[in-house]
Amino acid sequence: MNIKILAKTDVFIKARVIKGYSQRELAKHSGLSHAYISLLERSIKSVGPSTAKKLCDLLEKDLEELFLIEM
Template sequence: MSDSVGPRLRALRALRGVSQRELAKRCGVTHSSLSLIEQDKVSPSISSLKKILDAIPISVGDFFTMELENTDQVFYRSDELPNIGSGDVVYHLVGANRENRALSFMIETYAAGTDTGREMIAHRGEEAGAVLEGEIEITIGADVRILGPGEAYYFNTNTPHRFRNLGKTPCRLVSCCTPAKNF
């Protein structure tokens, strides 16, 4: 077996949130044996490793090919979300630092009386979102609707569209569009 079996097993167990004792109990291996395997002091036979992995559960093939470490940032504090909006329209982009983003996910805030501009917007892709607070008027082609908290939208962005907050309070929504925009 590979020298990486022990550390890989420890990382997978931690990823799944299973204690060493719990995994030992599930698979019928002694706690001390499992500890020695994870420390790379003992190399398990294929059948022993399969028995351990069945208790997680994961196949032997997936165990050796699974990415156990994420090299991209996963979690973001609010101060790590750049504002790519303008004026009183705030777009906080999640994952702006990811090189090969496939989508743009944003937390949007429209101050009272603000909008995306006089001109309708159109671009290739799809967009979806949900209103968290306040109300927003959304125009998609000839369709106009005012959405409130808990209401959502999904449309083809080739259709000209516009967002306006006609209310007296800010509107917050979350949205996602494809393909990812480079801001």
């Protein structure tokens, strides 16, 4: 399973900005590195299910709103 941020829209970035998080702040709250958040936002890296859930909870969005799940 491969879970990536939806590339066609900037929903993830918009959700982060609306919550008032910089990439560094989101990284701090999620336990991820700033570099990893940057790679996620550019759809270069995928994310595991538990990390995707954690990010969705922090950004108060449903999984389907932020991520594309490929089987």
